[in-house]
Amino acid sequence: MDGHRTERRGPLGRGASARRVLPRRPPRGHRLTRKLARADLRAVGEARHALRELLDRHGQEASCADTAELLTSELVTNALVHTADDAVLTAVVRRGRLRVEVRDQAKGVPRARTAVPEEHTGGRGLGLVQSLADAWGVRAVGAGKAVWFELETGAAGPG
Template sequence: MVEEETDGAADPMPPPQLRRRLGRADLRAVPEARRALRELLRHWGRSGASDVAELLTSELVTNALLHTDDDAILTAVVSPRALRVEVRDFMARRPRPRCPDADQDTNGRGLVLVDSLADAWGVCPHGVGKSVWFELRAEAA
């Protein structure tokens, strides 16, 4: 057993976070995820960061709900330096950004938006499934 020494001060508060299970193919979860994220981010980040975070979260949540056959889990963690949003699903297939034809419908643009607007993003494989994540820095652009 490892014991941690403390100086008697209270443990620091954990970073504000959001965690939601999203039901399979339940697209009503998309606006709910946006509202919950907006509330989490009321006092965070650079001007306009909340709007970008909501848009990118909508894209990841929608992709997970439309392109997988199971629930998904949304996690957002706010730190003084950045916001990190992850959407975990239970399908091993990795998403790929596509460059849709401009004359076609608006489908297939989600990861292109994530790639262009996030400060960083990626895919983390899990034993079952994967997480697609993005980060936005808190400092002014």
């Protein structure tokens, strides 16, 4: 089945087996996963670099990579500055799309704010994500949340 993998479970009745359709995971070469240590802002640059390598390996357009790096920096920075625990960055390139997700243990739902230039440089991150991403959102994950965005990559990419 295209886009899915199946899992077979033990026999049911006369040797029949139940099938459960599971989403297909992209091959490891198309996925980036990084643990982000709490308050370690060096992780922001490391995440950008790893994401650029992932996109370069798959021939993604430079404009997509630039935007992806910027938005990833914003999500990683938010997770490291506004939460008290580690976070996890996941990026997947698949079927002409890039999906980046940063999971953390904070319960609060972030909201895009209007930055006031005279006050400070903060408050622009989610506004950038909102305006530059093709899609973005927040979902509950365990005790915390995942903030994610998607971009069209401009390349067919792996499928």
